[in-house]
Amino acid sequence: MNTASKKILIADDDSSIRLVLSQAFSRLGYQVRATGNATTLLKWVTDGEGDLVVTDVVMPDENVFDVLPRIRKERPKLPIIVMSAQNTLLTAVNAADAGAFEYISKPFDLDDMTAAARRALSRPADSEAAKAQARAMKDERLPLIGRSAPMQDVYRTIARLVGADLTVLILGESGTGKELVARALHDLGRRRDGKFVVINLAAVPRERVESELFGRGEGDPGKLVEADGGTLFLDEIGDMPLDAQSRLLRVIDGAEPALNPRTGRKPNVRVIAATNRDLRGLIRQGLFREDLFFRLNVAPIRLPPLRDRTEDIPDLARSFLLRAAREGLPSKTIDQSALERLKIHPWPGNVRELENLIRRVCALYGEDLISARIVERELAEQSAPQPGEEGPITLSTLVERHLAAHFAEQPDGVPPVGxxxxxxxxxxxxxxxxxxxxxxxxxxxxxxxxxxxxxxxxxxxxxxxxxxxxxxx
The missing domain is CATH 1.10.10.60 (Homeodomain-like)
Known part of the structure; x- marks a missing residue:
């Protein structure tokens, strides 16, 4: 690529950022033009200038997210890198939805920025594969991935709750990403500088739950005090014993006498709980306090199972491939027939099951391209009954396996008509x-x-x- 023929437009109201980026891109041989406002940037783009835009979000005259639709209308194939000090889930999601090639948070690593610029300028402008890869690179850095309608509902709910300090109850099947949502609420909220403390109540012996929460005496104040000023995430709240439920209710109501020995005051925590169980059913069985349920259920977030958002599977799979490569596993790509096969799997383990499958394929197969045949082989082995497993295999399961293998055998993943x-x-x-x-x-x-x-x-x-x-x- 002849860098001298490529021009990069920079827009940032911080003159030091403009200077650093201008110098870095100029050293690499690119032409550079920089401005401190969105109006000038839009004029340059409209006049046909630039092969790449690198822009901040908050500008003195306009928010860039209001400008991007006009840029996309004028120059639909012009790549745009969005950078922002507002390092939030919504900023990243908005950048992706606006068609940005890459989202980079401030403060950024200059090497990451120049590498992103090289990718943007070297990609085929109309390559769907390149677009998918770029989108995966954005997604891989997001706490939550997916552009389906169910996930948009989740994002909107998170956006409403990050600025509040309400108790939140996250509902969803195992593997849907409940802890990721809790972490997003913490990292993007007003308690981001405090600790995010997790207790998985399903993994703690019932007789130790209270001591885990409230401590065992001097030298062990417990998780509640540890989370003071931050967030206490109670995973699998449906497994909490009744006596511990009573004390948790007092914490939420402000009546719990436990003190932080460092401050002499009651711990100030935001409680976020999650469960894959039917709490109303547990209430009817006398296993969960109704009053605690109402305190926790102030702001519920329901996470969809993966089978209800299959359109997100390609983005998830590609981002997991990139994540696996970053962590030292062999770098691989995935073909369309493999993605189509993944989309018809029922995913009882949800997103966690998909990520585990991607990691396993990266580790066990030498092929650089993941095909439908590889995916089918892994899914078949995964669903095969293990020695000692009880229970009959249903006709539906057998038929699905047969059909899945038939789809995978087709050259393009699609059987003949009829x-x-x-x-x-x-x-x-x-x-x-x-x-x-x-x-x-x-x-x-x-x-x-x-x-x-x-x-x-x-x-x-x-x-x-x-x-x-x-x-x-």
Whole structure:
């Protein structure tokens, strides 16, 4: 790439930032033009100047998020790197939604900034793969990933709660990212300078929950005091014993007499709880205090299971691949057929299950490109019953495995047309054959068991080519 032919437009109201970036890009051979306001930037872009925009969010005249839609309208293929000292989930999400190539938080590493600029200027402007990779690089640094409608609801709720100090109850299946949401609320909120203290109540013996929370005496003040000034995250709150629930209720109500020995005052904490259990059902069973539930449920956040946001799976998978590479695992890419196979898996373990699968594939397979065949092999091994496991495998599970393998075998992950009728035939033929065998060829009885008219059964026998025992009609 001829850097001298590339021009970078810089917009930041901080003159020192403009100077540092201008010098760095000039040393690399790029042409540079810098401004301290959004109006000038928009004029340059409208005039056709620049091959890349590097811009701050908050400018003296306009917020850049109000300007980006106009830039995208004028120059839809112009890459934009957004930088901001407002290092929040919403800033990152807004940058992604506005079509930014990269989001970089301030203070930034100059090498990271120049590397992002190189990627932006070297990408094929109309390459979908390049766009997906760029999006994954943004997503990999976000606490939460996904642009689906269910996740947008979660983001909006988080945005409303980060500035408040309300008690929050996070609801969702195991592996949906409840702790990530709790950390986002802490890191983006007014208590970000305090500690984020976690207790997984499902992992603490019931007889030790109170001492874990409130301490064991001198030298061990407990997690409540440790979280003073910050956030106390109680994971799997549904596993908390009733006596500990009573003391937690007093903490939330301000009636708990426990003191921080360093300050002599009651600990000031924000309580965030999470559960994958039905707390109302536990209340009916007498296992959870109703008054505590109402105190915790002031601001609920419901996290969708992965099967309800399958459109996020490609972004999640790509970001997990990048994360795995950053952590020392082999760098890999994933093809479209593999992504389509991932999208039809039910994901009982949700996002955690997907990330574990991606890590396993990176560690165990030598191929640089993850194919549908690799994904299918891993999913099949993952769902295969282990020695000592109890419980029958359902017909639905067997059919799904068979169909998943069939999809994976296709060159582009898509079977030929007419799949529905072919699948029905494959199921109907053994069903009718086995039913006739059980009734020793008695078609009247077989039709009754199947719930079919006898003439319908006779036609299916003929159409499907089901062989009858000799002498049986």
């Amino acid at each position: 799949l529905y009728d072919r699948v029905l035939e494959e199921v109907e033929r053994p069903l009718i054959r086995l039913t006739l065998a059980a009734t020793r060829g008695n078609q009247v009885r077989a039709a009754e068991i199947l719930g079919l008219n006898r003439n319908t059964l006779r036609k299916k026998i003929s159409d499907l080519g089901v062989e009858l025992a000799r002498g049986k009609k």
